[in-house]
Amino acid sequence: MFEMLKGQPFYQPKEGTYMKLLVLLGRCGQPGQACQLFDEIFEAGLEPTPQLYTALVNACYHSNLIDKAFSFLEQMKSLSHCQPDVYTYSILIEACVDVARFDLLESLYDEMAERYVTQNIVLSGYGKARRYEDMEKVLLECSKA
Numbered sequence: 460m461f462e463m464l465k466g467q468p469f470y471q472p473k474e475g476t477y478m479k480l481l482v483l484l485g486r487c488g489q490p491g492q493a494c495q496l497f498d499e500i501f502e503a504g505l506e507p508t509p510q511l512y513t514a515l516v517n518a519c520y521h522s523n524l525i526d527k528a529f530s531f532l533e534q535m536k537s538l539s540h541c542q543p544d545v546y547t548y549s550i551l552i553e554a555c556v557d558v559a560r561f562d563l564l565e566s567l568y569d570e571m572a573e574r575y576v577t578q579n580i581v582l583s584g585y586g587k588a589r590r591y592e593d594m595e596k597v598l599l600e601c602s603k604a
Contacts, residue, residue, distance in 0.1 A: 472503035485518025493518035556584035
């Protein structure tokens with residue numbers, strides 16, 4: 460359908476359309492197509508945004524491609540106009556909890572703590588995994604701040 464739409468004379472590439480398609484492909488377990496679509500964004504003359512990258516990270520998360528999601532996080536951080544936001548980090552934290560990659564979770568939390576106040580997400584993740592000692596550490600760090 461999208462290919463047909465792009466062929467119409469009235470078609471203009473829009474960030475919102477690409478973002479929705481990236482999310483849809485992620486939920487349908489099509490990360491390869493999501494990555495391909497992401498590359499098309501540049502070809503269409505659009506600039507990448509934090510929202511588009513976050514949608515791509517989300518697509519990787521829904522397909523359990525955690526390492527690929529983290530590689531996109533690194534790409535985001537290398538672009539001054541595409542810095543990850545609280546939504547990007549929230550998706551990655553949830554992904555780490557789902558696959559029990561607490562080593563990655565802790566590094567994300569440290570990085571995110573410099574930018575955002577999102578301890579509740581981390582506490583929830585530790586709680587779901589019954590890692591109460593780690594929850595206590597986070598709470599103690601919060602009380603010191």
